[in-house]
Amino acid sequence: MRSAPDPSAARARVELLLDPGRAFAAAREAPRGEWFGYVLIFPGVLLIGIVVLYPVLQSVLLSFTNANLLSPARVFIGLQNYRQVFADAEFSTGLVNSATLTAAAVVLELVLGMGLALLLREKVPGIQIFRSLTMASWVIPVVATVMMFDLMVLPQYGLFNILLDRLGLKQFDVFWFGNPLTAMPTVVMMHVWRNTPFFGIALLSAMQMIPQELYEAAEIDGASPLQTFWRITVPGVAYVAMIMVIIHVLWTSNNFDFVYIATGGGPVDSTLVLPVFVYRQFWQNFQTGFAASSGVVLMLALMTFTILYVTRVREREA
Amino acid sequence: MLSRRVFLKGVGAAAGAATLSGAWSLPGLKALAAVKTEIEFWSTPFVSGEVPPSFVKWFGEQQAEDLSVIAFTASYGPGAYNTQQSKFLVQAKTGIPDTLEGLLENMVAYIKAGDIAPLTDRFNAWPENTQFLDSTVKGLTFNGQLWGVPYNTNARVLLYRKSILQKYGLKVPRTWDELLETGSAVSAKESGMAGFMCCTNRASVRGPQEWISWYFQLSRHMFMQDPATKKWTVSATPAQFAQVFELYYNLFYGGSPSASSTTSLGIDYNVLDNGYGTGKWAMVPEGPWMYAQRLLGPQQAAIINDTGIAPLPIPKGGGHGTYLEIKPVLLNKFSKHPDAAWRAIQYLTSAKVMGEWAFVSGFIPPRKDVQHSERFRNSWWQKGFGEILPDGVYLDALNWAPVFDAIFDSLQTVIYKKATPTQAGAALHGKLSQLASGGML
Numbered sequence: 033m034r035s036a037p038d039p040s041a042a043r044a045r046v047e048l049l050l051d052p053g054r055a056f057a058a059a060r061e062a063p064r065g066e067w068f069g070y071v072l073i074f075p076g077v078l079l080i081g082i083v084v085l086y087p088v089l090q091s092v093l094l095s096f097t098n099a100n101l102l103s104p105a106r107v108f109i110g111l112q113n114y115r116q117v118f119a120d121a122e123f124s125t126g127l128v129n130s131a132t133l134t135a136a137a138v139v140l141e142l143v144l145g146m147g148l149a150l151l152l153r154e155k156v157p158g159i160q161i162f163r164s165l166t167m168a169s170w171v172i173p174v175v176a177t178v179m180m181f182d183l184m185v186l187p188q189y190g191l192f193n194i195l196l197d198r199l200g201l202k203q204f205d206v207f208w209f210g211n212p213l214t215a216m217p218t219v220v221m222m223h224v225w226r227n228t229p230f231f232g233i234a235l236l237s238a239m240q241m242i243p244q245e246l247y248e249a250a251e252i253d254g255a256s257p258l259q260t261f262w263r264i265t266v267p268g269v270a271y272v273a274m275i276m277v278i279i280h281v282l283w284t285s286n287n288f289d290f291v292y293i294a295t296g297g298g299p300v301d302s303t304l305v306l307p308v309f310v311y312r313q314f315w316q317n318f319q320t321g322f323a324a325s326s327g328v329v330l331m332l333a334l335m336t337f338t339i340l341y342v343t344r345v346r347e348r349e350a
Numbered sequence: 351m352l353s354r355r356v357f358l359k360g361v362g363a364a365a366g367a368a369t370l371s372g373a374w375s376l377p378g379l380k381a382l383a384a385v386k387t388e389i390e391f392w393s394t395p396f397v398s399g400e401v402p403p404s405f406v407k408w409f410g411e412q413q414a415e416d417l418s419v420i421a422f423t424a425s426y427g428p429g430a431y432n433t434q435q436s437k438f439l440v441q442a443k444t445g446i447p448d449t450l451e452g453l454l455e456n457m458v459a460y461i462k463a464g465d466i467a468p469l470t471d472r473f474n475a476w477p478e479n480t481q482f483l484d485s486t487v488k489g490l491t492f493n494g495q496l497w498g499v500p501y502n503t504n505a506r507v508l509l510y511r512k513s514i515l516q517k518y519g520l521k522v523p524r525t526w527d528e529l530l531e532t533g534s535a536v537s538a539k540e541s542g543m544a545g546f547m548c549c550t551n552r553a554s555v556r557g558p559q560e561w562i563s564w565y566f567q568l569s570r571h572m573f574m575q576d577p578a579t580k581k582w583t584v585s586a587t588p589a590q591f592a593q594v595f596e597l598y599y600n601l602f603y604g605g606s607p608s609a610s611s612t613t614s615l616g617i618d619y620n621v622l623d624n625g626y627g628t629g630k631w632a633m634v635p636e637g638p639w640m641y642a643q644r645l646l647g648p649q650q651a652a653i654i655n656d657t658g659i660a661p662l663p664i665p666k667g668g669g670h671g672t673y674l675e676i677k678p679v680l681l682n683k684f685s686k687h688p689d690a691a692w693r694a695i696q697y698l699t700s701a702k703v704m705g706e707w708a709f710v711s712g713f714i715p716p717r718k719d720v721q722h723s724e725r726f727r728n729s730w731w732q733k734g735f736g737e738i739l740p741d742g743v744y745l746d747a748l749n750w751a752p753v754f755d756a757i758f759d760s761l762q763t764v765i766y767k768k769a770t771p772t773q774a775g776a777a778l779h780g781k782l783s784q785l786a787s788g789g790m791l
Contacts, residue, residue, distance in 0.1 A: 101439055102462040102749070186621065187613040188542065188630075210550065210616015212766055296553020299616050300762045315436050316751040317790065318459070 088331070095325035101318040113325035123326060125301050126309035130330075133216065133291075133305055134284040137223035138277060144224065145231020145276070149269075152236045163236075166229040174226075178293040181222050185209055209295050212302040219303055222290055227283075231276055238272035239265060274345045278338055285334055306330045387420045387690040391698070392427025392450035394434050395711070400639060405710045409703065417697060420690045431456060431555070438682075439463055445684045448691035449698070453555075454489065454676050455750040457498055462749065467683040468495035472692050481701070486716040489676045489744035498678025499699045500716040502708070505742040506563040506672045507735060508660045509626065509640060510633040511653065514540060522660045529633070529663040530600050533609020536632040544611040546601060547631035550765055551618035558754035559673050560635050561761060564594045566671030566743040567664045572753075573746055573786065582748055582791045584782045592775030593665065595764045599771050615765060627653055635662055637675065638735050641712025659734030661741060674742025676716070708732075714739055748791040756781040 095113055099106045117123050152163050169177070184191040185208035193205045208214040242264060250260045288307035291297060297304035297312070306326065314323035395401045396409075406426075413422050427447060428434045435456045438447070442465035452460075460466040473479050473487075473496050486500035508529075510522060515532070518539050523529040533545025549556040565572065565586070574585040601610040617625070626634045627643040627650040644654040661670050679698050685691045697703060701719050708715040708726070714735050715721055726732050760778040763769035769777065785791055 102459060104464075182621075186617075187611070206613045207616050210614065215616070292553060295616070296551060298552025298758075298762055299550075300766045300768055301759075312755065315432065316755050318749070318751070 091324045091327055091331075094321050095328045097321045099320040099324070101314070101320050106321075109321070113322050114329070116322060117325050117329055122301065122304065122309055123306075126304050126306040127333075129216070129301075129303060130285055130305040130307075133220060133223070133303075134281055136220045137227070137284050138280045140220070140224045141227045141231045141280060142273065142277060144228045145235055146269075146273075148228060148232030149235035149239055150265075152232060153239055163233070166232060168229075169226050170230050172226075174289045175293060177222060177226060178290060181218065181225075182209065182294065185214075185218055210299055212299050215295050215299060215303045219291055219294060222294070223284060223287070227280060231280075234272055234276050235269050238269040242268035270345070270349075274342070278341060281337060281341075282334055285330070386417070387687050388423050389420050389449065389687065389690055389694040390423045390425060390427075390447040391694060392434055392438070392447045394427070394429060394431050394451070396426040397429035399429075400642070401707065401711050402642070402645065405707065408706065412703070413697065416702075417693075420687075420693050420697075422694065435459060438465065442466075442682055443684050445682065445686045448682055448685040448687060449679055449694050450682070451501060451677055451679045451698075454678070454745055455555075455754075457490070457678055457680060458492070458745075458747050458749060459751065460680065461492060461497055461747070465683055466497055467681045467685075467688065468497055469499060469681060469692075469695075470494075470496045473499065476696065478696075478700075481717045481719050482699075483716045483718065485674075485742075485744075486676050489674065490678050492747035498680045499695050500676050501679050501699045501704055502675070502677035502711075502713045503716045503739065503742075504637045504639075504675045504713045504735060505738050506560060506635050506637055506662060507738050508633055508662050509636045510658045510660065511629075511656055512658045513656050514543070514632045515658075522658065523633075523663045524660075525663050526597050526600075526665045530604055530609050533601065533633060534605035534607060537605075537607040537609060537611065540632065543629065544614065544631045545609040546633045547610050547614060547617070547622060547625060548598075548601070548635055549617065549619050549622045550615050550761070552616075552758060552762065554618040555754065556619040556622070557761065558757045559675075561594060561598075561757055562745075563635060563662055563671070563673040564597055564665075565590065566673065567662070567668040568593060568671075570671060570743050571746060572782075573748060573791065575746070575748075581789070582746075582786045584779060584786055586779070586782075588772075588775040588779040590775070591760070591778045592771045595761065595771035595774045597665070598761060599764050602765055603767075629653060638712040638714065638731065641731050642710075659731070659738070661738050670741040671743050672738065672741050674739070674744045676744055752785050752790055753782060756785065 096108055096110060097106045098109050098112075148166065152159065152166070172180075185193070187193055187205055187207045190208075192208065196202065196204050206214065208218040246264050246268075247260060250264055255263065285305075286307055287305070288311060291303050291305050291308050292311065295303045297308040307330075310323050310326045310330070313319045313326060317323075396406050410422070410424065427450065428437055431453055434450065434452065438450060438456075438460065442460070442463070457466070482500060483503070486503050487496065490496055490498045490500060508523070514520075514536060515522065518535060520532050520535055521528070523532045529546065536543060536545035548560050551557060562572075568590045569586060572584065572586045573582045575582050600608075602608055602612050602615065614621075614625075614630075622631075622634060623636070623640060623643065624646075625631055626636070626640065627646060629649070640657075641654065644651040662672055664670055679695045681688065681691050681695060699717070701717055701723075704715050704717055705720040705723060705726075707713075708720065709729075712731055712735075714732060715726065720726060721732075721736070756778060760769075760774040760781070763777070764771055764774045
């Protein structure tokens with residue numbers, strides 16, 4: 033008989049991945065046989081290090097220059113780009129919009145993903161097929177997703193507007209991507225539609241690792257379903273939820289294609305997010321150095337968030 | 351069953367017989383034996399579907415038959431001009447692609463980056479150079495050098511539904527005021543149809559191209575260059591910009607109902623084109639690519655047949671002027687086979703290839719011999735656009751990307767009522783002056 037997976041062991045492995053210092057310490061203290069495992073992963077770690085570190089270093093170096101894509105001349109200008117970035121009104125708009133989009137999308141994905149996971153956990157006929165189908169939105173290419181939404185939000189003949197018309201809400205029949213009030217919520221909706229199933233499946237797998245005995249004990253003690261959910265399910269999935277939140281905060285903050293294809297950052301900058309801002313500086317204004325400094329600021333903001341969030345979650349768990 | 355020994359004997363005998371009979375001299379087999387220089391040509395329309403796949407197939411077959419020393423690879427690069435520009439700016443120095451087509455705006459960026467080769471000497475030595483329209487060659491000449499060979503030219507015009515205007519006794523608008531009146535009348539009378547529509551999506555290059563068409567009716571230049579320092583300054587006035595913004599404002603908010611529906615604000619060129627093809631708007635500022643709509647279905651074919659072509663309406667005190675698009679084929683300065691690449695450019699801009707390409711896509715061929723050929727003379731579509739071509743104004747040789755960006759930023763403030771046309775005109779003038787003084791152009 034297969035033994036139940038040990039959640040604490042899986043968690044320890046994830047923690048090692050998140051903390052290279054501890055990983056190296058663990059490797060030093062590892063018994064002889066385990067060294068072979070570290071040797072096996074070394075090329076992969078080295079490759080990722082080169083692929084990730086080299087571009088990051090290049091961006092940081094570029095950000096201190098006046099580099100321009102159309103001109104080979106490049107001069108070191110110190111912090112001038114950074115001063116310009118923080119004085120730029122469009123950058124501020126991009127920062128606020130990025131934070132709004134990320135917060136709204138990730139919170140909704142987490143809440144709806146939890147609901148989906150609870151639904152998928154039910155043992156009803158056909159649930160396996162339903163579990164497979166839920167990932168459909170994840171595998172559809174981003175361009176196709178945007179085109180699909182673009183068609184659905186068209187005035188008069190888009191699906192959403194037809195439904196609004198039927199409900200007697202004809203006054204809201206507008207092109208949702210073309211209206212400053214509805215453009216950002218529609219972008220959030222696309223993110224949620226695409227990513228919620230991923231949250232759902234990840235949280236479901238975490239739920240399946242919670243020992244059944246805990247639920248049985250809670251039932252014997254007379255705990256209500258809500259108490260069971262808050263006291264057993266939520267703590268049981270908290271760690272996976274944290275990982276998912278970090279991943280999706282990074283993905284959503286860095287996401288370019290959804291916004292650029294759907295709205296280009298408009299109308300009147302209502303969906304201008306930082307990756308689109310960086311793109312405009314790089315590919316439209318060809319200001320490579322300035323674009324790099326904007327990218328570095330975004331990277332630092334995300335690193336700060338990740339460190340603070342992980343520390344806070346660990347403190348709460350401790 | 352055939353044994354391996356018998357099979358090999360048969361192959362040997364056949365090869366021997368072929369050698370003795372001289373079959374290796376057959377053209378097909380000879381072509382197989384010859385080594386052709388492979389040329390990579392990037393063409394956005396080949397990939398984006400702007401030209402029918404049947405033409406791309408035709409091109410592949412024809413070039414294999416027609417060209418003895420070069421062969422085009424079957425890879426035609428990215429399917430969008432902005433992606434093509436990004437990729438080319440990054441990888442041109444690898445020598446790939448050898449040639450590419452693009453927009454005039456892209457070409458200026460490539461010249462500034464030093465990624466394309468001047469073609470003046472090669473073009474002057476080509477006996478067919480007299481066939482190309484002077485205006486298109488002039489449009490691709492900067493600082494005394496020719497940088498591309500034109501293969502496509504077109505102008506923005508007013509496309510309108512003849513039956514709709516006729517149904518309500520309306521005339522084709524000739525002035526901005528008439529455009530607003532006619533558009534408003536159609537919006538009021540024809541259910542589910544806006545009188546006029548244009549592209550207002552932030553990411554769509556079509557928007558600024560349309561905007562500048564209206565601007566060219568007020569002035570043929572927006573910037574002027576100091577011949578000595580080569581620095582650009584803004585020659586347009588805030589009042590001229592404000593006048594164009596006023597037109598947009600009135601299109602969306604003037605009249606009751608307005609000529610253009612605010613519910614469709616923010617649409618991109620796909621929605622604009624398909625909206626006209628499916629009867630959502632009665633008038634649009636468009637180019638000749640709309641001819642391809644007829645291939646999408648019977649409804650679109652009927653609407654294209656019901657379409658009239660007219661110059662864009664003009665303002666009081668203005669003159670005819672419209673954005674003239676000239677698409678060139680360019681030679682990568684770092685191509686490892688520049689002579690073969692030049693041969694490829696000659697083939698792409700030959701009467702045969704240009705003629706077929708223009709005919710299926712609907713654009714105006716910039717070669718006189720193609721324009722004078724029977725099928726173009728008899729085409730009402732090409733004829734309609736050809737008559738308006740002299741109104742076309744080509745863009746000055748500067749970096750238009752940040753200019754278009756600034757235009758669109760200001761335009762959005764007007765159409766979303768965040769600024770008055772006067773405020774937007776002043777803001778745009780300020781932004782462009784800043785770009786010019788900062789050496790960004």
